[in-house]
Amino acid sequence: MPTPKSLLERAFSLLSVFTVDRPAVTLSELSRHSGLPLSTTHRLVTSLVELRALDRAPNGRYRVGLRLLELGALSPGSLDLRDRALPFLEDLYEVTRHNVQLAVRDGTEVVYVERISARDAVNVVTRVGSRMPLHCTGVGLVLLAAAPVAVQDAVLAAPLKRYTARTIASPQELRESLARVRRDGYAISDRQIELITYSVAAPVRGPDGDVVAAVSVVVPTGTRTDTVVPAVRTCGLAISRALGWASGAP
């Protein structure tokens, strides 16, 4: 935490202390992880609790408040997209029986907005609200391929985080992948995150034809693609149609 100056920055650096692995913390932990003085932390936390942005558990620890769930539910993708897409995601899940996910782009990252996970899912990497880089996930490739040039350049210029030996590592490789995605209308991210899975993703378009989200399924390595690809693409088209996209339009 590089010493935030404005009050809002401080408040958010407090909120950022909470993660999936650390969902409840004490006041002192908040102070330590955020780098803010204890008394400052105390004052801020008290206000945040008043605003219901934080919540004090009976054991004295602080948790993220339900107010933030409420607000988060209004974020783009959560509102319209989520509700309309869910039935189709369920259909896709019925067919494939593997982890189905819906994601949108936020800057140079993917954010998952909905997920249906098989009980014995092959991966548990993603959750609703979690983020991943654009270059190494199926949804990421689809979203990046449709993103403004400025975003693509930013991703191509930054170092590409490597997860496995198969993760796309060079800008050149990424450029080729994006071209392929644009040509084919879908993306396959083959063992880029874990060696035991690959994912297939397809775009979701809004009324004006822009790519607003991406659907994907994560399946175990070895699964035949010829069954998965059409299912995912169909799902993407179905959601697009539910959002008001008319395929005939230019």
Added chain:
Amino acid sequence: MPTPKSLLERAFSLLSVFTVDRPAVTLSELSRHSGLPLSTTHRLVTSLVELRALDRAPNGRYRVGLRLLELGALSPGSLDLRDRALPFLEDLYEVTRHNVQLAVRDGTEVVYVERISARDAVNVVTRVGSRMPLHCTGVGLVLLAAAPVAVQDAVLAAPLKRYTARTIASPQELRESLARVRRDGYAISDRQIELITYSVAAPVRGPDGDVVAAVSVVVPTGTRTDTVVPAVRTCGLAISRALGWASGAP
């Protein structure tokens, strides 16, 4: 908006402008609805955008940022509860084919944390993140019956909002309902929100036996209760068990 003084209050009064019916607003609208001077609004909004708490759509309007979805996903109920409960909620949906919901209590309100809605659902009142009073919903009655006395007193002392002619309106009536819920181990909210539906709710318990959430199904008026009640109660027990509750314990 009663003129907030602290910066955080101001920031949250801006965020509060966003609702389900008003998910994207312009700067001036934010200023007007929050009661803050335009220049102040502008400065705050700019910081919030930098922090990704807000997002500027291409058309210039502001929306809630994905950062808040990310944070909201860490709120109690979203993290553990949600994931563990979903399979059972789906089972309940399979059986009943009507709107299934999972909710927790926040102060004197119910907050819905998960929902599975039938495509041709009888109601569309609730959404993930939305709030309702405790006295008139099935989940609310279950949660209130298990709440600390202070909370019960607060609800009993406040005016009870009325939705239909059947909504519980007097403290006496509410007290009796709560006693019944405690005795029976489930709640029925009969036509209290809409005259065409009633809901059946059951408690979900954490490892230490505390009621941490409630499950419910909303069914059309006229549906036989003898099939719905056992299904909902079973679902509540199943989720409780998945959370580590051992029924044998006191």
Added chain:
DNA sequence: GTCAGGTTTCCGGTGAGTGGAAGACTGGGC
């Protein structure tokens, strides 16, 4: 009892936040 850790309260100095005003953009009407 003592001690270590965490939590709450206090208060004077000060710079981050304030908001009125003026200027820069829209886009819609004629």
Added chain:
DNA sequence: GCCCAGTCTTCCACTCACCGGAAACCTGAC
């Protein structure tokens, strides 16, 4: 094309809300 109403952005000097060190206050463990 021109104008105008509404919206957005920038500027800047005042001032009050925020800052954080310090000290008191709670725990519970040993």
